[in-house]
Amino acid sequence: MIFTRFTSYSTPERTQTTSLSQGLRHHVQTGHNTAGLVEESELVATSSREWYIQRTRDRAFQNHYEDYGERFIYISATLEDVIDKIKSDVVHLASNKYSSFYNTSPDEKKAIQSLRNRDDIVIKPADKGSAVVIMDKANYIAEAVRQLSDERFYQKLDYDPTSKIITALQTIYNDGHIDEDTIGYLEPENAKPGRLYLLPKIHKVNNPGRPIVSANGHPTEKISEFVDFHLRSQVENLPSHIQDKTDYLRKMESMNPLPP
Incomplete structure (x- = not known):
């Protein structure tokens, strides 16, 4: 949902609304950036492990340790299975020369750029719910x-x-x-x-x-x-x-x- 709170900004165009409705965390892929996909999968794995230890660090250190970088991170077998599956899928996609990683239409990319170029508006997620607010x-x-x-x-x-x-x-x-x-x-x-x-x-x-x-x-x-x-x-x-x-x-x- 797009919610507008403004005095001078006109109603968003359809392509702008479509682009923003995907959420502010939507990542635009612009082609066969296979190296970027593999690199991002590693970042996802790292952040997932760090998130896990933040949630379990007071109870988990007694079970199992693995030296991960400069920190001792508790490794969950289930979490590692999920990470391995994601990495496997990413490698498979990256090795397929026929795979297309475009997830945004040309019109939507133009709409996103037009919003970025404006310095008279601010776009934020709403405090509650999943709405995107233009102010x-x-x-x-x-x-x-x-x-x-x-x-x-x-x-x-x-x-x-x-x-x-x-x-x-x-x-x-x-x-x-x-x-x-x-x-x-x-x-x-x-x-x-x-x-x-x-x-x-x-x-x-x-x-x-x-x-x-x-x-x-x-x-x-x-x-x-x-x-x-x-x-x-x-x-x-x-x-x-x-x-x-x-x-x-x-x-x-x-x-x-x-x-x-």
């Missing part, structure tokens, strides 16, 4: 400024806090609370500010944006990872903890009968 850039910026101006949640800094964070880490290290390897991991290098973006809430009046701050490369990014790692086992033991939708359904099924 006036001016409205998007105005909503971001409105939220950032709320001093209950945001504070404007006129300095780089990185040195202050490093000083605090050095104090913790000197007091003997963390070792040399830990501070070496936690100290930020080439840090950059967090990046704010908004996901429009099309189910609410005036479609306010849900603020999300990307902390990739932020001075406190690794500190957050460190805290999360050590708190995860405690949080998962709380009666109110729900890991994901599957966990929620499992708990609902165990509550028989359901409380009033």
